[in-house]
Amino acid sequence: MTTPKGSNTEPLWLAIEKKVLELGARDFSGDTLENSVQLLAAALDERGWAVSKNAGHMLDLRRALGARVAAGRPLMEDLNKALAALTLEHVENPYSATVGLINEVGRDWPMLKGSERRPHVLRIVEEVKLDLMVARAKGLEGDKGIRSLIDGGVAPEVIVERMGITREEFDRVMAAVEAERAERARVAELLKDAESKSQPEKIRHLITSEVSEELIAEMVEVDQAAIDDVKRAMEEEIAEKQRLAEEAAAKKAAAAAGPALDDISPAEMLEHIESIREIMEFSDAEAEIRVMCEQSGVPKALVDIAVSEPGRLDYLAAQAGG
Template sequence: MTTNEETIVMTPLWLAIEENLLALEGQNITEENKEKTVQKLVGELDGKGYAVSKSGIKMMALRWALEDMLKVGRPMLKDLTKALSELTLEDLANPCHASYRVTDNLGKTWERVQKTDRRDALIQMFEEAKLDLLVQKAKGLDGDLGIRLLIEETVESPVILERMGIPQEKLDQVHADIAAEIAARNKVLSLLETVEGKPDHEKVKFLFSNDIPEDLIIEVAQIAQADIDKAKKAMEEELKEQQRLAEEAAAKKKAEAEGPALEDIPMDQMAEHIYAIREIQYFSDVEKEIRTMCEQSAIPKAIVDLSFSDPDKFDELEKQCEG
């Protein structure tokens, strides 16, 4: 049966019969009006394309289902629907297995529900029940956790888009985030191969040095928080020591660049430095420029400072050098 060249998948006849019988619930069906009810059902099913009136086998299937309902006192689909509604996600972890458990129980009352020709449709019903529960759970989760849950449960993308009411761009972003997280985990695994066999605190230091966040170290490397804290403390101490050494080196370099204190400079060298400063002052009277040229000429900073802070004393020192 096709429409606009698209195939329409029809509900199996047995299930269509049960759906129609469920719609009869509450009606008083007696031996006197039973045949009238059968003909009414035949007309409804024929109208849906099942051609029951043209098949003796289909007519028998309808009559048997009606007899079973009258015998039990309720439609089979009512019991099946109730059983489905009582299942949890844990029960439906494997829809196929769940369908066998439920139909085994229903079969005590409804023998025909266990027929092999009903198996595929029943499994589909259980899969749909699981999907309904998954979507219900997903909609109750914060942020993207619901979408992630459905992706993890291998729900198809079109179904996620429809049931969660999200645009394609949103789903693409979540997929991209998941891919990035997987890549990050793979990076950790690759780095761990480099430090295989080493103590945990060394692994932590190595991973931190490669910009691996703490949560990934715990998750992927399976390293305890206490070991991570220990490694972090050791790294902080190392960093402090490195900073101390760097400060010492910088101070030493600065002292070397500034040269000796004024009282430590021999008079002959003092005379040379003063002469050099006078030459520089001849070319410029801008302090910044003078200081730069003095530094380039390796003139001790103490003498340069004196020339600006106390010019009179500088002149006096110059005279002392001249003898």
């Protein structure tokens, strides 16, 4: 690749074609053609190419002008037209897009098919791709544009410059993107663990692992209805477990409370009342009475009477034959 001394930004053939594009049709007539050659050589000399003093460079220039005369139009006109027709879909794979573009434009410009020119055209196509990506990004709301460029592999400094944002803004979005990527990696591992499970079981596994519904839908490839079905089933299971727990607690409380008054036999009634009286001789504090009665196995129904209507104990004892 031939580039100007002290630079590696643009090849000679492209610099020549850009200069040719600046000329008009009258500059290629028989009498003015040689003058145009000299003018272009001088212009390229000023850019550091030393064309007028290099036989090879002069030959490249004359060939380019000869091709321009033969085609009746400049190569860059066709090349720019082809580049302008590219879309993001076309340049998704820049190399394939470059091959297609060279084949298309090269039908009239065979020199463009030279292997030494392909890297240069590829670089141009990559620049077009970046321009298209930035244009799309600027049309997106919020941080979506910056995110699209990050996902597209655009360098941070390029994103900052082309999107007109601060480095702090970029770093904020990048931190969020990295957190999301980490979460996706975590979910991927969770799904790997549940690889043999059914779809509802995978959804359940992710829900219990505190994965967002949006990410579940994306990574399990299900719709919201499938997630809602699993959530509904889980809620029903939770409700049933709660019902059973409450039922068990009620049974336990009933067992701890002991029998109702009507279910206590006369002999047991007298025995419990005697225990209560002994306890009440020891303490008149309700809390202490209840604790000691519970420890002595006195039914709660009798304990409630002892602390609220102690005089009624005599009546109950009399009824029991005491």
